Amino acid sequence: MNGDLAALSARIDRTNELLQRMLAEVAKTPSTHAIFVDAGYLYAAAGRLVAGTEDRRSFDLDAEGLIDALIDRARTVFADSRLLRVYWYDGARRRIHTAEQQSIAELPDVKVRLGNLNANNQQKGVDSLIRSDLESLARHRAISDAALLGGDEDLVSAVEAAQGYGARVHLWGIEAPDARNQAEPLLWEVDSQRTLDLEFFKPYVSRRTAPAYDPAQTARPTRESVRFVGAQIAAKWLAARGRETVAELLPGHPYLPGSVDQDLLVEAEGLLQYSLRGQADLRRSLRDGFWEHLQGQF
Numbered sequence: 658m659n660g661d662l663a664a665l666s667a668r669i670d671r672t673n674e675l676l677q678r679m680l681a682e683v684a685k686t687p688s689t690h691a692i693f694v695d696a697g698y699l700y701a702a703a704g705r706l707v708a709g710t711e712d713r714r715s716f717d718l719d720a721e722g723l724i725d726a727l728i729d730r731a732r733t734v735f736a737d738s739r740l741l742r743v744y745w746y747d748g749a750r751r752r753i754h755t756a757e758q759q760s761i762a763e764l765p766d767v768k769v770r771l772g773n774l775n776a777n778n779q780q781k782g783v784d785s786l787i788r789s790d791l792e793s794l795a796r797h798r799a800i801s802d803a804a805l806l807g808g809d810e811d812l813v814s815a816v817e818a819a820q821g822y823g824a825r826v827h828l829w830g831i832e833a834p835d836a837r838n839q840a841e842p843l844l845w846e847v848d849s850q851r852t853l854d855l856e857f858f859k860p861y862v863s864r865r866t867a868p869a870y871d872p873a874q875t876a877r878p879t880r881e882s883v884r885f886v887g888a889q890i891a892a893k894w895l896a897a898r899g900r901e902t903v904a905e906l907l908p909g910h911p912y913l914p915g916s917v918d919q920d921l922l923v924e925a926e927g928l929l930q931y932s933l934r935g936q937a938d939l940r941r942s943l944r945d946g947f948w949e950h951l952q953g954q955f
Contacts, residue, residue, distance in 0.1 A: 688738040688801040691794060692727055693787055695807035696747035702808070702831035702838050706855055707862035714919045716864045720745075720761050723861040728766070731804050734827070734851070741800055742766045744790055746783045748773060750914045753905045756898060757916065788815035795822035804829055805847070810840035816847055829853060875931045880942040883933070886925050887946025895954060904955055910948055921947060 700718065701711040708716035724743055731740065745761055745768065752771045754762065762769040770790070772782035787807070792815070794800045803819055805812065806829045816826045828847040830839045832854045844850060878886075895903050906913065913921065925943050926933055933939050 688735070689741050689799065690731060690735045690738045690802040690804060691741040691800045692731055692743045692804045693791065693806065694724075694727070694743065694745050695783060695787065695805075695809065695812070696745055697783065698807045698809065698838075699831070702833065703858045703862050706832055706834055707858050708864040710864075713916065714865075716862055719861040719863075720757070721764055723858075724761075724764060724767060726857065726861065727804075727806070730853075730857075734804070735802055738802060740766060741794070742768055744787075745769045746786055747771055748781065748783060750909060753909075753914070754902070755914060755916045756902070756920065759898075759902060784809060784811040784815065787812060788818055791815045791824075791826070792818035792822070795819040795824035798823075800824055802827060806830075806853075808839035808843065810842050813840075813842050813846050816843065820846075820848070825849075827851065831858070875929075878929050878931055878939065880939065883925070883929065883939045883942040884946035884949075886928050887921070887943040887948075888950035889928070889946075890921060890924050891947045891950035891954075895951075900954075903951065907951065907955060910952075911944070913944065913947075918944075 700713050703718070704711050704713065704716050710716065724745075728740060728743065743766055747758055747769065749755055749758060749771045750773070752773055754769070754771065758769055758771070761767060770783075770786045772786060787805075791803055791805075795803075795818070801824060803824055803826045805816070805826055808830060816828075819826050825848040826846075827849045828839070828843065828851070830850065830852045832852055891903075906917065921943065922933060922940065933943065
């Protein structure tokens with residue numbers, strides 16, 4: 658009898674010892690957080706807050722500086738945690754990276770995930786990407802905390818999925834100058850809420866100023882000269898951005914993604930020192946020259 662009690666006591670001691678070792682290992686393992694950025698919400702809310710417009714073409718966003726600021730803020734909020742990475746969700750025609758999205762993807766500790774853009778420049782599939790990543794990372798215990806910068810009610814299911822696996826989801830919002838820019842059901846579901854204000858975003862958002870060209874001082878260029886400038890820009894982009902990146906535009910011929918078309922317009926106006934706004938025939942010539950050069954290279 659005494660022998661059985663001794664054996665039982667030894668097993669209990671052994672079990673306690675194993676539990677203590679396990680708890681010690683858990684204590685030594687740092688918690689991990691990730692930042693999830695809905696770029697559509699970010700551009701719309703930050704653009705309206707700082708530049709007074711949601712139109713991306715009307716302002717510049719220093720994405721690299723802003724991402725660093727978000728990482729620093731997360732480091733303060735999750736003081737005893739390490740960063741897994743920043744997930745940046747955006748839309749693009751046929752999921753082809755724009756030059757800006759490509760530069761963001763090249764930043765350290767940043768993963769760009771693309772949904773699609775429809776004909777009205779509305780994002781499609783971004784919410785499902787956020788849910789998939791949040792749920793997967795929580796299920797595999799890759800993160801303990803998620804900072805979610807977004808506002809769409811469709812993100813509620815993503816929050817619920819991550820919480821179901823034990824992760825805590827912290828909603829970060831952008832100060833709204835007039836009404837709330839985050840859905841109430843989303844606010845109800847998250848574990849905590851924070852709002853990033855005007856002072857936080859001011860260093861990273863700046864309104865674009867259109868260059869002033871005096872028609873009286875500059876003669877209207879011919880279609881051929883504008884076509885030549887389009888070809889020049891295509892050649893420059895091939896050298897600067899790489900053949901693979903530019904070649905991704907080819908399946909969209911004769912259309913260019915809105916942001917790419919805007920970059921082409923601004924660069925051409927700088928070379929010509931002439932505004933092509935409202936000049937439909939010259940803008941067609943510009944695109945024709947751009948496409949002709951590209952197609953001649955592939």
